[in-house]
Amino acid sequence: MEPKHTLQQQLALICHFHPWYGELLAERGIDPNAAVLPQLPLMTADKLEAHYFTQELRTEAGLSVYRTSGTSSGIRKAIYYSPEDDEQYIASKAACFREWLARGPAVVTRALADMGTGHAASTAITIFRQLGFQADSLSFALPIEEHIKRLATFRPQLLYTMPSILDAIASAAPDPKAFGIQKIIIVGEIAPPAWQSNMAARFGIIASDILDTYGSIEIGAIASYSHEHSVYVLDAGIHAEALRADEVDPRFDTLEDNETVLVLTSFKRALFPAVRYVTYDVVRDFGTVTIDGRARQTFSCISKRIGTDLKHGEKISLYDIESVVQQFVSDAELRVRIRDNKLSIHIRSKMLEDGMLAVIQQAIEQKIEAIGQMIRGRMLSGIVVTRAAEDETLERGAVKSKKLYF
Known part of the structure; x- marks a missing residue:
């Protein structure tokens, strides 16, 4: 779908539904009627926690509200959708x-x-x-x-x-x-x-x-994978930026050369301030491809997430771990943990043989450079690869179970 609004129209909508956003612009001397995207503040987790997630309950007719995990203050996140x-x-x-x-x-x-x-x-x-x-x-x-x-x-x-x-x-x-x-x-x-x-x-x-x-x-529909082009293609109503980690927060470690943090602006959201929204998702190979005569923004994969609460998660890519394991056992289910400063990978697979555990361990250390560096630098003391019983129930989070457990 095509973007519904120009940037100025979208900013007017956001300022109307979120007056605090207009105040943020005013503090920076930004005129929303003349602003260009790079001038606008990044919508970081800190800003959302200070303004959006602490707002009074909205009372407009016909709202949908979705609640996710709590903020650092212990408040459950309420994310609103208007009927539109x-x-x-x-x-x-x-x-x-x-x-x-x-x-x-x-x-x-x-x-x-x-x-x-x-x-x-x-x-x-x-x-x-x-x-x-x-x-x-x-x-x-x-x-x-x-x-x-x-x-x-x-x-x-x-x-x-x-x-x-x-x-x-x-x-x-x-x-x-x-x-x-x-x-x-x-x-x-x-x-x-x-x-x-x-x-x-x-x-x-x-x-x-x-x-x-x-x-x-927060955003809604963002992208889908194209097997024809081997990339994720962003929705036409979304504009993406690919920023260095230190542009988002100077405390973040440097990413690999082909990795950037995905920042999104939606032209179809009103009840969430989706203007330069920082996803904290790290994508690889951000670029564009021409599809049906039109340039579309793309990336090859989401490799991991960064954030002050993720510790080793800033360097460990579940995408890479799963890719390595799937080369050895095509029916693998896995859970990845950091325990006692060790990377623990627990695999359930009917194809997995005991002799493959050491091979998979070595492959992860050798093929995933970031993990090898953490072991050599003693950020991680090592890798433990174990097998789960066929009837073992691997833990699942309330929604997402392919994640890094601590």
């Missing part, structure tokens, strides 16, 4: 799904949403019905046996889920191909190309039958 914000989000997702589905021969009439809580989950049924599908949803909190039972009875051609839930389904099902799923859309967690290819094979489809989408409650 919701409409724009649903329209963006529907257009993305429609365009992707049109590229293949599969005929989709039934779709199942099987994911966590939050914005993507709450809007899935509406999006599917707009696309003309018979739709149903399933709570991620149900036992995995219930997920498998529903897939077997409903038999959706399209499954919308999270990578960790898809991992669990593929591991528990006797034959994932038997479900007859033809298309899979994933959201919310890392999904390296090797993982996508391996997962597609387990369901009897090809990698391009998986659509990996990237979004956030």
